[in-house]
Amino acid sequence: RANTKTTMEAARPLANFPPSMWGDHFLSFSLDNSQLEAYAKAMEEPKEQLRRLLIDPTIDSTNKLSLINNIYCLGLSYHFVEDIDGQIAKLFNDLNLQDYHDVDLYTISLHFQVFRNHGYKFSCDVFEKFKDSSSGAFKGDIVTDVRAMLSFYECAKLRLMEGDSILDEAFAFTQAQLKSVEKTLEGILAQQVKHALERPFHRGHPMVEARLYLLDYEEECSKFDSLIKLAKVHFNYLQLLQKEELRVVSKWWKDMNIQVIAPYARDRVPELYVWILALYLEPYYSQARIISTKIILLVLLLDDTYDAYATVEEMRLLTHAITRWEISAMEKLPEYIKPFYKIILKEYDGLEKQLAKEGRAYLVEASKQAFQAQARGYLQEAEWRHSGDVPSFEDYMKTGLVTSTHGLLSKSALIGMGEIVSEKASSWYQSHPKILIASEIISRLHDDVMTFEHERERAKTATGVDAYMKTFGVAENVALEEVMKMVENAWKDINEGCLKPREVPMDVLAPIVNLAKMIDVAYRYNDGFTFPEKTLKGYITLLFLDSVPM
Incomplete structure (x- = not known):
């Protein structure tokens, strides 16, 4: 049995991610409400x-x-x-x-x-x-x-x-x-x-x-x-609020015991809170930020389970369970995945109950369906990796737009935003508009350009760069150039989508636009998410540790 376990571990695509550089730093924050009120009055x-x-x-x-x-x-x-x-x-x-x-x-x-x-x-x-x-x-x-x-x-x-x-x-x-x-x-x-x-x-x-x-x-x-x-007081006011939100999310992560359940996964709570903060900085979207950060952390766990730990057979079982979306589906899962699966169902169930009271449970349903599509997309990529196949660029992009996470994250971002997100706005998102496709293209391809060499070292992985080279019979440097041209053209589509007349309010468009910006932030020079000391460490320090002198 020991040998079998060793063989199984050897077959796992382990990534050995660097640990969190923050530990429990943000757990100990205590919000001073009188200070918050003083800032609000000073504005x-x-x-x-x-x-x-x-x-x-x-x-x-x-x-x-x-x-x-x-x-x-x-x-x-x-x-x-x-x-x-x-x-x-x-x-x-x-x-x-x-x-x-x-x-x-x-x-x-x-x-x-x-x-x-x-x-x-x-x-x-x-x-x-x-x-x-x-x-x-x-x-x-x-x-x-x-x-x-x-x-x-x-x-x-x-x-x-x-x-x-x-x-x-x-x-x-x-x-x-x-x-x-x-x-x-x-x-x-x-x-x-x-x-x-x-x-x-x-x-x-x-x-x-x-x-x-x-x-x-x-x-x-x-x-x-x-x-x-106003600017100086406003920054200090937001900093207090945001540190409290980060404390809430950090406590949730710790209470879920994730580091014990999934020690193979990246521990990136402050980094992902900063990612979600890019979507909306307004104080009245506080609930939306907390919900979205929890969902993006679940997506990270899903990604790392598929990409950095599970065997292909385990992934197939997990994908099947996520597609069924019921507690009885847990029986067939490997022991180590069961607690994670339980957390997914529990979190979405809580959101559904909360939103049903407002008559807006359809927003949670849209996020849930996108989460299921995400799992299927991750499995497809794993099947390619397992078989050593490099798909055509068209097939790669069909799956890649889903695994970009931007469909799931932008739909999830709407859950806590309140009345500004009408049923019409939700349907518009569901129609997969051009601006959302552009954001997904930026995420998928810019990420690929910055990480394809690292991915190749770990396993035979099909990225957009490899698929482009194979489909169009071109050299790596040509593929890189063409793929980055697509990214630039997608930015033009995003700019176009922000012009009036708009089909939905700008606040509802903002998650799509700002998710694309975060890809530029994280992947302009390197894989700034897996190795956050390059960019995100400075952002976390600036936003949560350095206050603005009044």
Whole structure:
């Protein structure tokens, strides 16, 4: 029997993941409600002052848009939704592209970003005047204004599939220019350029980017005293709330005894809470964050069971049990999987009862069905791995979009959001819209590009890169280039999907968009999730350990 066990262990695709670097650190937090209330009270006055500035008719359009941009970048927009919408709608309706004839690149880039960020399709024809009509290249004189180059670079990240080819050129141009001058810059401008080249704002973690924006642009924001005051108190207010949410989730994980049940799995509670925090930072989505973090932790356990421990036969049994979704299905499961299976059923049952009271159990059902599809997708990938087959790129992507997890996670994100998620919004999600497919493509392929070498070392695994090479008969470097082109095109589809008119409110779209951003955060340079010390450690420190000096 000992020999059989040894043989079984040898057949397991063990990954030996690094342990958690946080241990029980966030379990001991105790929320000081009086401090929380003090912060809430301290926000009232600057909030009112900012509201008055937003609707002040004597402020010109550029200063108004600059204020709106700063509010947006600091993560404060949710306090002023109606005021901002009203102001931008008016400015956009009064717009005349001829008025931009004598306007500088920095100002035009600012206007472009604000309108596009808020769903208005501001034409990129305004940038044509910065190109030489005879050569078609950008004019040499614009490169001397680094601030304008930086703003133009951020605009390029908002480009669409159709009609924005000048922004494709602008991205290559501004990136090259900024890289060439980066080492010659000093002070805050050097910091701004370095940060943007490392991680463009529009592809970053919204909460982290907001904190870093305060560091990089505090001087600019200081034009509005109430803005700086509100931003600083707001960050400290959110930090208390979020540390409490992280404590709740950490306690749940520990109480479930996961590290004993599944010692082979990655222990990444703070990292996954940060992942979910990217989806929505508003305090009123606290319940949604807690629910979504629990579900993403169950998905991680599922992933690591299939990918880093179970044999193919055990996976088939688990997939069958998850498809049946009833406690009696547990009998046929291996002993070590039974506690995990029980947790899945128990958690979803609790959510179903909770949401049934609100008449919204259909949201839990959508998440459950996506969870079942996830298990089937993981099994399919394991079958390919087991047989040594490399599927066609089309077959790979059919399964890969499911195992990207973005269908499951975005549907699960809706569960605790409340009345903003109507039955119509849930049906829209179920229709697998283009923007959701784009988010899944980004997740699947960007992850593959950054992890395929590591996966090959562990086992003969079919990734999108391998499937592309096989299907199209191309070399690895060509496959990598083509796959990353697909990722960039998917970003254009995401930008398109955020423009008005939208089929669902922006808050309901946000989980899809922000999940894609988290893939860029985690996989831009390496597998930043499995090895969180590269990126996520710094984010956790910034958000939960460093408070903002008042």
